Amino acid sequence: MKPCHGLTGGIGSGKSTVSALFKDLGIRIVDTDLISHVLTQPNGEAIPAIRNEFGSAFIDAHHALDRDKMRDLFFSDSAARNRLEKILHPLILEHAKAQALSPTDAPYTLVVVPLLLESGRYHDWLDRVIVVDCDETKQIARTTQRGRLSEDTVRTIMQNQAGRLQRLQQADDIIHNDGDLIELRERVKNLHSRLINL
Numbered sequence: 001m002k003p004c005h006g007l008t009g010g011i012g013s014g015k016s017t018v019s020a021l022f023k024d025l026g027i028r029i030v031d032t033d034l035i036s037h038v039l040t041q042p043n044g045e046a047i048p049a050i051r052n053e054f055g056s057a058f059i060d061a062h063h064a065l066d067r068d069k070m071r072d073l074f075f076s077d078s079a080a081r082n083r084l085e086k087i088l089h090p091l092i093l094e095h096a097k098a099q100a101l102s103p104t105d106a107p108y109t110l111v112v113v114p115l116l117l118e119s120g121r122y123h124d125w126l127d128r129v130i131v132v133d134c135d136e137t138k139q140i141a142r143t144t145q146r147g148r149l150s151e152d153t154v155r156t157i158m159q160n161q162a163g164r165l166q167r168l169q170q171a172d173d174i175i176h177n178d179g180d181l182i183e184l185r186e187r188v189k190n191l192h193s194r195l196i197n198l
Helices: 015-024 032-039 047-054 067-074 078-100 136-145 151-159 164-170 181-195
Strands: 004-008 028-031 109-112 128-133 173-176
Touching: 004 015, 015 028, 015 109, 015 181, 028 032, 028 078, 032 078, 032 109, 047 078, 067 078, 078 109, 128 164, 136 151, 173 181
Parallel strands: 004 109, 004 128, 028 109, 128 173
Antiparallel strands: none
């Protein structure tokens, strides 16, 4: 079986950019955020359980998860957050594993998991943990520049993620994303060269 490595990092660290650069190098990407979106899209697999747990107020007119309403609840109510995670996380894991462990021509698979360290669900089958790292002021600036979240919301999200030091301590490999795209692409290429020679 081909190796499967995990890619993680805090909000705004650049996981999506890094995973796109790996994809350009011919690596298969399994994106758990994308899986989550599919599960909660109109008539998605998780919608009935979410409706049963939280009520129809959290399902929009298209029978999809009302993301804005759920986000507000998710970051203001830890019990509600746990209830949603109990629905979504096992489904996400099941789909991620099925995709990552299926045959591929790629030399390895990269499984992108924002809460990889926090969930405790991935260590037993991923070979290495790769952390995308940048300082916290850059995380906040990048996320707020996207225009969808306020600085207060970003800080709340960061408080619910593993701290930077914790991520770095648990990383097998670190990609520093504190420069420009040219530097980042070179760092991804260098790590890719090491990973295919393990």
